[in-house]
Amino acid sequence: MTTINVNSPIENTFIKKNNNIQNELNPLDLQKNFLTLLIAQIKNQDPTDPIKNTELTSQLAQINTASGIEKLNNTVGNFSSQINNNKNIQVSSLIGHHVMIPNNELVHTENTKTKFGIELIGKASLVEVQIIDKNNQILHKKIIKNVKPGIYSFIWDGKDLNNKNVITGKYTILVTAKNKEQNVPVQSLSTALVNSIITSSNDPIIDLGASGNTKLSEIREIFK
DSSP: OEEOOTTSOOOOHHHHHHHHHHHHTOHHHHHHHHHHHHHHHHHTSBTTBOOOHHHHHHHHHHHHHHHHHHHHHHHHHHHHHHHHHHHHHHHGGGTTOEEEEEOSEEEEOTTSOEEEEEEEOSOEEEEEEEEEOTTOOEEEEEEEEEEOSEEEEEEEOSBOTTSOBOOSEEEEEEEEEEETTEEOOEEEEEEEEOOEEEEOSSSOEEEOGGGOEEEGGGOOEEEO
16 A cells, blocks of 8 residues: 655656557567467478468467457556556545545534534434533534435534533534434434545545544545
8 A cells, every 4th residue: 555645746657558568569579479480380390291371370360369368458457557546646636625424423623613414314304413422411412304315514613502612522423313203324424634545456545634544435525
């Protein structure tokens, strides 16, 4: 795994690699290989049963086919590598932005407003959202009625139910949703600042500092 440096220049290695492939699969080399094989077969052929033209043609076709497949595999591999590089460059643009991810833990800074949200899977007649501290004391409460499926964001002013400022720390988001008497799947979302990106073969890892790490596929919303 490598960490992206957004200030480093981008080198187009795809063109260089393609040039190397073309050099390695030079048609002149194929002709030399075929002529070498042809001469060896002619020298060692059975005089009573000489090599037929169709056999030589078939051998040449096999050589060209094998070389063509190798060249195609290398080209496709380089295209895939280039696509991954472009993806990593695009992901690096997230650095310095706030993102919203599935998380029931909220990081709050005193005297500031904190954004959080929910992801509702189905229609709900009633959604209740609470923010509690480590002692399970309710600091903030919100009730919403007749909510459609989707992602919703809210802003907590950082004050408790007594209108007092809450100190800096980590707090828990509790959310429940019901459609009449049936429970509706719902996920709490918290926001965090993207500090850096760690690339991997499958899914880039997003470094969120105090909020830990997450994956690109987990991001629900990006804020400027």
